[in-house]
Amino acid sequence: MSTSSSIAPPSEMKSNFVLEMLEWFGELGIFVWQVLRAGITPPFQISEFVRQLDEIGSKSLPLVALAGSAIGVVLALEARYSLVRFGAKALLPSAIVFSVITEMSPIITGLVVSGRAGAGIGAELAAMKVSEQIDAIEASAVDPKKLLAATRIAACIVVLPLLTLAASFFGVLMGWVAATLIEPISLTRFISEGFKGAGFKDFLPPTFKTCVYGLIIGTVACFQGMRAKGGAEGVGSAATTSVVLSSLFVILADVILVKVILLLFP
Amino acid sequence: MQVSQEENSTMQSDSKQDEPAIVIQDVSKSFGSQRVLDGVSFDVRRGETLAVLGRSGTGKSVLLRIIVGLQSPDRGAALILGANMSEASAADISKVRMQMGFLFQHAALYDSLTVEENVAFPLVHHRKDLSQAERHDRVEQLLEEVGLSGHSNKMPSDISGGMQKRAGLARALALDPVILLLDEPTAGLDPISSGEIDELVLKLQEEHKMASIVVTHDMISAKTIATRIALMDQGKIVIEGSFEDLQKSDERFVSQFLHRDF
Numbered sequence: 001m002s003t004s005s006s007i008a009p010p011s012e013m014k015s016n017f018v019l020e021m022l023e024w025f026g027e028l029g030i031f032v033w034q035v036l037r038a039g040i041t042p043p044f045q046i047s048e049f050v051r052q053l054d055e056i057g058s059k060s061l062p063l064v065a066l067a068g069s070a071i072g073v074v075l076a077l078e079a080r081y082s083l084v085r086f087g088a089k090a091l092l093p094s095a096i097v098f099s100v101i102t103e104m105s106p107i108i109t110g111l112v113v114s115g116r117a118g119a120g121i122g123a124e125l126a127a128m129k130v131s132e133q134i135d136a137i138e139a140s141a142v143d144p145k146k147l148l149a150a151t152r153i154a155a156c157i158v159v160l161p162l163l164t165l166a167a168s169f170f171g172v173l174m175g176w177v178a179a180t181l182i183e184p185i186s187l188t189r190f191i192s193e194g195f196k197g198a199g200f201k202d203f204l205p206p207t208f209k210t211c212v213y214g215l216i217i218g219t220v221a222c223f224q225g226m227r228a229k230g231g232a233e234g235v236g237s238a239a240t241t242s243v244v245l246s247s248l249f250v251i252l253a254d255v256i257l258v259k260v261i262l263l264l265f266p
Numbered sequence: 267m268q269v270s271q272e273e274n275s276t277m278q279s280d281s282k283q284d285e286p287a288i289v290i291q292d293v294s295k296s297f298g299s300q301r302v303l304d305g306v307s308f309d310v311r312r313g314e315t316l317a318v319l320g321r322s323g324t325g326k327s328v329l330l331r332i333i334v335g336l337q338s339p340d341r342g343a344a345l346i347l348g349a350n351m352s353e354a355s356a357a358d359i360s361k362v363r364m365q366m367g368f369l370f371q372h373a374a375l376y377d378s379l380t381v382e383e384n385v386a387f388p389l390v391h392h393r394k395d396l397s398q399a400e401r402h403d404r405v406e407q408l409l410e411e412v413g414l415s416g417h418s419n420k421m422p423s424d425i426s427g428g429m430q431k432r433a434g435l436a437r438a439l440a441l442d443p444v445i446l447l448l449d450e451p452t453a454g455l456d457p458i459s460s461g462e463i464d465e466l467v468l469k470l471q472e473e474h475k476m477a478s479i480v481v482t483h484d485m486i487s488a489k490t491i492a493t494r495i496a497l498m499d500q501g502k503i504v505i506e507g508s509f510e511d512l513q514k515s516d517e518r519f520v521s522q523f524l525h526r527d528f
Contacts, residue, residue: 128376136374139334140437141363142391 031145031223038143039150048147052155056117060163067112068167071104072096072175080182090193092179097194100171102206103258109164110213110250113156115243118221121152122242125225126235134226149226153218160214164207201265209257213250220246285348286311287445287477288333293342294501295328302328303339304501312444315471315478317488319523320498326481327371330447333479334368335359347444364392367438367476371449373430375422381433382418385409388440408436412466428459432466439470446470446478452487464490485524497523 079095125148128134137144176190221242228238286309295303302325310316318326331337332344335351344351349362375384385405389396396404409415412432422430431451438446451467452460464487471478471491482488488495489509496506499519505512512520 131372131377132370132374133376135331135336136368136370136376138336139363139366139368139370140388140391141360142387 027227028219028223031149031226032219035145035149035153035219035222038146039154041146045147045151048151049154052151053159055120056113056152056155057159057162060113060116060159061166063116064109064112064163064167065170067108068100068105068170069174071108071167072100072171072173073178075099075104075171076175076178076182080179093176093185093190093194094196096175096179097172097191098198098202100175101168101203105164105167105171106206106210106213107250107254109160109167110210110217110254111247113160113163113213114217114246114250117156118217118242118246119239121218121221122225123235123239125149125222126228126238129226129228130231130234144226149218149222152222153215156214156218157211158214160210160217161207164210168207205261205265209254209261212253212257216249216253217246220249287347288479289343289345290329290333291343291345293329293332293339293344295325295332295337295339301501303332305342306498306501306503307342308496308503308506310477310479312477313471313475314494315467315480315492317480317482317492317495318498319482319485319488319495322483324498325501326498327449330368330449330479330481333445333447334363334366364388364441365444367435367441367443367446369431369434369438369446369448369451371453373422373427373434375430375433375437377422379422380418381409381414381420381422381425384422384433385418385436385440387437392441404440405436408439409433411439411470412436413462426459428455428463431455431463435463435466435470439474442474444476446474446476448478448480448482450482451480452482452484460484460487463487467491 075096076092079099080089080092083089083092083095125134128148134144134148137147172191172194176185176187179185179190180187224238224242224245228234230237288310290306290308293303293306294301302323306325306329308316318329320326328337332339333346333351335344335346335354338352343353346362347365349358351359351362354362375381376387379387382402382405385408386401389401389404393401405418406415409418412435414429414432414436417425417429417433422433425433435448435451448467451463455463467478467480468491470476480488480491493508494506495509495512496503497512497520498504504517505515505520512524515521
C-alpha cells in the first residue's frame, strides 16, 4: 500500500509525464521510419496485405454500414426539425447529403475502424509480442515490421476511403428512407436535389482525408502492439491504448484536415 | 529475402568446417542495475552440442537472444559464422539467421497458422524456388522427422506442449541450419515427453551435425544430449566441460546443482 511519502510531488509527476510523452513520440518516429523503409523495400508481402484488406476492410463493413445508416436517419430527423423551423425544408436532401459525405461519414468511419480494427491489431500484435512470436519471425530472418506493421498500415490506408464511401452510401440511402417515411419524396428527386451544385471537389477531399485516418489507426495500433510488455495485462493495455490514442489522433487530424481542405478547395 | 538451396549450401560450405560456428567473446549484459551476463566466453563447433545450465534469471536465454541478434551485448561480441551480430549489417544478420534454427522456450508457434503453415513459414519466405508441392513434401518430411505426421492441419492450440515443441523444432530445421539453438526444450514437459525430445534432438544432431546450444535446467537432458556442459552462476560460467568433468569438480555450486546438495 502506498503512503503519502511515496507519492511524487506534482512538479515531478508533471515532468515525468512530459518525458514519457516525448519518449513515446520519439519511439513512434523511429518506428514509422523503420516501417516506411521496410515497407518500400522488396520483396513485398502481398499475400499478407491482401489478408489484412479482408481482415480490416470486409470485416469492418457491416459495422460501418450500420453506423452510416444511423447517421443518415438521425440527420434526416434532426435536420428536418431545424429546417422546418426556418422555412428551409426544401434544403433537407442537400443538408443530409453534404453532412453525411463531407463530415459525418469520414469521422464516424475513422472512429468505428479505430475501435474495431485498432483494438484488433493492437491486441493481436501484443499477444504475438508477449508470446515471442514476433521474436520468432525476426529469428527466421523475416522483418516483422515489414510483415506485420507495413501490411496492416497499408491496408488501413487503402480500406478507410472505401469504407467511408460505403458509410456515405448507406447514410444517404437511409437518410432518404427516414425523410420519405415522414414526407414521401422519390429517391431520384432526393438525389438530384441533394447533389445540386455539388462537384467532385466537395466530396473527394473529405473522402480521401480518411487515408490519413488509416495511417494514424494502423501506425498507432501496430506501434502499441509491437511494444507490449508483460502477459495478459500487457495485451489488454495495448488494445485499450491503441483505441484511445488512435481515436484521439483521428479527431485531432480531422480538425486540422477540415481547415486544410477548406484552404485548398475553397 | 530469397536464398536458393545452392546459394545456401555455398554459404554453409564457406563457413569453414574446422572453425567454431559460434564464438562468444567476453559478453556482458545488464538490465538496469542487474547484470545477467558477466564476461561470458565460449565457442561451439559443428557437430558439438553445448548445454548451458544455471539457475533461473542467470541470463541463459539472454545469451541465446544475443547469439540470434535479438539483443545486443553491453560489452563483448557474439561472432556467428564469422559475423559480429551486434555490428553486422541487417542483410548480413539475415544471412546468418537463415543458417540458424531457434526453438523458443514456449515454441512460439504462430497461433493463427496451422502446424503445416508454421513449419512452412521459413520456406515460404526464403525458398521461393520451391513449388507448393515441393514445399508441402518438405514440410511433411520435417514433420515425420519430429514425429508429427498426421498433425499438419491442426492449430497450435489443439496440440500438446510436447507436440508444440516438436513443431517448433521442425520449423527450426526447415532451412537445414548450421546452428541450432534450443531454449528449454524440455521445460514444462512430463519425463516421458522430455525423454522423447532428448532422443529427437540427439537423432537430429547425429544426422545434421549442427553446432547446437541447449539452454536447460534439466541435468538429465543435458547429460543425454550435450557433448559439453557450461554451468552458469551470477552471469559467469563457473565450469565448462563434460558431465564427468562436472562430477569431478570440487566447486560447491556445481555440487549443489548436480546433486541438489545444500
